[in-house]
Amino acid sequence: MIQVKNLSFTYPGAQAPTLKALSFEISEGEIFGFLGPSGAGKTTAQKILYKILHGFEGEISIKGKALTHWGKEYQEMIGVGFELPNHYLKLTAKENMALFAAFYPKEKLLRLEDLFEMVGLEAHINKKVEAFSKGMKMRLNFIRAIMHDPEIIFFDEPTAGLDPVNARKIRDHILALRAKGKTIFITTHNMTSADELCDRVAFIADGEILVTDSPATLKHQHGREAVKVELKSGQTEEFPLKELGQNVSFADFLRQGELLRINTLEATLEEVFIQLTGKSLKA
Amino acid sequence: MKQLLTVSLSDFKMIFRDPSLRIFLFLPVMIFLVINVAVPWLMREFPVLEEYKIYLVVLVTIQMTQMFGFIYSIVLIEEKEQEVSKVYGVMPISRIQFTLFRMLIPAIITALITWLILIVQPFYSIPLGSSLLFSMVAALMVPPYVLAVAVMSKNKMEGMVWVKVINLAVVLPAAAFFVPKGFSWLFGILPTHWAFQGLYKLLLNESFAFEMVVATVLLGLFTTLLVRRFSKTHFA
Structure with missing residues (x-):
C-alpha cells in the first residue's frame, strides 16, 4: 500500500x-x-x-x-x-x-x-x-x-x-x-x-x-528466555524457560516457601528501544 | 460552491459568537451615521470644513474596506492559533482555490457596503454604475489586507500589531492630497493611493479609469504574492 x-x-x-x-x-x-x-x-x-x-x-x-x-x-x-x-x-x-x-x-x-x-x-x-x-x-x-x-x-x-x-x-x-x-x-x-x-x-x-x-x-530477540520466581520470604531466583517443567532446582525452589509471583523476563518494547538507541522514549 | 457556503456560514457563526468581533459588524451603521448626520451638521456649524468634505467622503469610504479586512484577519489568525488550519491542509481541495474562495464573501460584502455608502452620502451625485465599479475595485483591498495580517502574525497579539501597521499603510496615501503635486507619486506603490485618487476623481465626476486600472493591477499583484505565501504557511 x-x-x-x-x-x-x-x-x-x-x-x-x-x-x-x-x-x-x-x-x-x-x-x-x-x-x-x-x-x-x-x-x-x-x-x-x-x-x-x-x-x-x-x-x-x-x-x-x-x-x-x-x-x-x-x-x-x-x-x-x-x-x-x-x-x-x-x-x-x-x-x-x-x-x-x-x-x-x-x-x-x-x-x-x-x-x-x-x-x-x-x-x-x-x-x-x-x-x-x-x-x-x-x-x-x-x-x-x-x-x-x-x-x-x-x-x-x-x-x-x-x-x-x-x-x-x-x-x-x-x-x-x-x-x-x-x-x-x-x-x-x-x-x-x-x-x-x-x-x-x-x-x-x-x-x-x-x-x-x-x-x-x-x-523476543532482546529479552531473556527465563522466569524470575519470587517467594513471600523475599528470596528470588531465575530459571531458564527451556525444559522448565523438568528443572529440578526450579521445583525445589518452589517448595522452599510460599510463592509470591513468577514473571517471564521478556523485554518490553521500551527496553528494546533503549538497548538499540541508548535513548529513552520519554525524552 | 457548497463548500464556500459552508465555510462562510461557519465564519459568520464564529464572528457572531465572538463579542469582540461582533461589535465591528455595527461599524458600517456608525459610518453611515457619521457621513449622513455628523458631517452635514459639522458643515453647517463650521463652514470652513466645506472645502474638506471631499477628503472626508474619501477617507470614510476607504474605512469601509478595512472593517471586513480586520474581522477576517482575526478569524484566520484564530484558525492558525487553534491549528484548525492544518485540517484544511489534508482536505481534498486546492489550497490556493480555497484561499481565494475564503476571500470572496468578505470582498463581496465590502463591495456592497462601500457602494451603499457612496449612494447614500448626501454631498455628491455619482452614477450608480461608476460607484459600483469603484466599490468592486475597493473591495479588492480586502484579500491583501487579510492575507498580509494572517501571514505576518503567529497569534492574535501579533495580529493586532500588524492590523495597526496595515491600517496605516491603507490610510497613509491620503497624505498625497496635502503634499506638493510632485511628491504625491511617492505614494503610488501603495494600492490605496490609486483608490483614493480614483474616488476623488469619481466624486468630481472626472474620468477615474486610469486610477482604477493601476489599483486593480497592484492589488492583483499583492494578492497573488500573498496567496502563494499564505498557502505555504497557513496549512502546514
Missing part, C-alpha cells in the same frame, strides 16, 4: 536533515507504527505522507503510484488524526464535523450521530467545543479522521491526553478499523499503544530508522 525509499527531509533554514534516508513499507490492512521520542522525526514523516510538507528527497509510492502524482483524490482516500486537538472552539462539535464533512463526497460519509455515539460524545454533539475537555477534543479528532471512511489513516499519538478508559476505547476502535481492512500508520512514544496496536513497528531516533519488526519479535 505504502512504499517509502530513502526518504530525507530538511526543514527550510535548518542545517541538518530531520529525516535521513528512511525506507519502509506498509501493507494493506496493516497497522504500522513509528516509535520514537519527541523530535525523532515521526510527525515530519507523516506530514510528508499526507502531503502537508513538500520538498522531500527519495521515493514514496502509494498503491503503486508516486505520491507527487496523486491529486485531490488522495486526500479523499486518507484520514488524519492530529496529535493535538484542533477544532473551532466557538462552533459546536456537530458544526465542526459538518464543516469538514462538506469537503468529502457525500456518499462516502459515515453518519455523524453514529460516530459521536462510537466515542461516547453523543450527549455533547450540540455543545460548543470550547466546553470540551482535552480528552473529548481528542475523541472528536479521532472521528473527524475517519468520518469519510478513508482507506489509509494516519494517527499521530492517538491516545495522547486520554484517560485510561478512553485510551482503551480508542485502541479498540483502531483495531476494529484494521479488521475492516484499513491501512493504519501510527506515530507514538507510548510503548503500550505500540505494543497492543501495531503489527510492525519501526524504531526511529534522530531521523533514522534503526530497526523494523513486529513487537513480539523485537521483545
Whole structure:
C-alpha cells in the first residue's frame, strides 16, 4: 500500500536533515507504527505522507503510484488524526464535523450521530467545543479522521491526553478499523499503544530508522528466555524457560516457601528501544 | 460552491459568537451615521470644513474596506492559533482555490457596503454604475489586507500589531492630497493611493479609469504574492 525509499527531509533554514534516508513499507490492512521520542522525526514523516510538507528527497509510492502524482483524490482516500486537538472552539462539535464533512463526497460519509455515539460524545454533539475537555477534543479528532471512511489513516499519538478508559476505547476502535481492512500508520512514544496496536513497528531516533519488526519479535530477540520466581520470604531466583517443567532446582525452589509471583523476563518494547538507541522514549 | 457556503456560514457563526468581533459588524451603521448626520451638521456649524468634505467622503469610504479586512484577519489568525488550519491542509481541495474562495464573501460584502455608502452620502451625485465599479475595485483591498495580517502574525497579539501597521499603510496615501503635486507619486506603490485618487476623481465626476486600472493591477499583484505565501504557511 505504502512504499517509502530513502526518504530525507530538511526543514527550510535548518542545517541538518530531520529525516535521513528512511525506507519502509506498509501493507494493506496493516497497522504500522513509528516509535520514537519527541523530535525523532515521526510527525515530519507523516506530514510528508499526507502531503502537508513538500520538498522531500527519495521515493514514496502509494498503491503503486508516486505520491507527487496523486491529486485531490488522495486526500479523499486518507484520514488524519492530529496529535493535538484542533477544532473551532466557538462552533459546536456537530458544526465542526459538518464543516469538514462538506469537503468529502457525500456518499462516502459515515453518519455523524453514529460516530459521536462510537466515542461516547453523543450527549455533547450540540455543545460548543470550547466546553470540551482535552480528552473529548481528542475523541472528536479521532472521528473527524475517519468520518469519510478513508482507506489509509494516519494517527499521530492517538491516545495522547486520554484517560485510561478512553485510551482503551480508542485502541479498540483502531483495531476494529484494521479488521475492516484499513491501512493504519501510527506515530507514538507510548510503548503500550505500540505494543497492543501495531503489527510492525519501526524504531526511529534522530531521523533514522534503526530497526523494523513486529513487537513480539523485537521483545523476543532482546529479552531473556527465563522466569524470575519470587517467594513471600523475599528470596528470588531465575530459571531458564527451556525444559522448565523438568528443572529440578526450579521445583525445589518452589517448595522452599510460599510463592509470591513468577514473571517471564521478556523485554518490553521500551527496553528494546533503549538497548538499540541508548535513548529513552520519554525524552 | 457548497463548500464556500459552508465555510462562510461557519465564519459568520464564529464572528457572531465572538463579542469582540461582533461589535465591528455595527461599524458600517456608525459610518453611515457619521457621513449622513455628523458631517452635514459639522458643515453647517463650521463652514470652513466645506472645502474638506471631499477628503472626508474619501477617507470614510476607504474605512469601509478595512472593517471586513480586520474581522477576517482575526478569524484566520484564530484558525492558525487553534491549528484548525492544518485540517484544511489534508482536505481534498486546492489550497490556493480555497484561499481565494475564503476571500470572496468578505470582498463581496465590502463591495456592497462601500457602494451603499457612496449612494447614500448626501454631498455628491455619482452614477450608480461608476460607484459600483469603484466599490468592486475597493473591495479588492480586502484579500491583501487579510492575507498580509494572517501571514505576518503567529497569534492574535501579533495580529493586532500588524492590523495597526496595515491600517496605516491603507490610510497613509491620503497624505498625497496635502503634499506638493510632485511628491504625491511617492505614494503610488501603495494600492490605496490609486483608490483614493480614483474616488476623488469619481466624486468630481472626472474620468477615474486610469486610477482604477493601476489599483486593480497592484492589488492583483499583492494578492497573488500573498496567496502563494499564505498557502505555504497557513496549512502546514
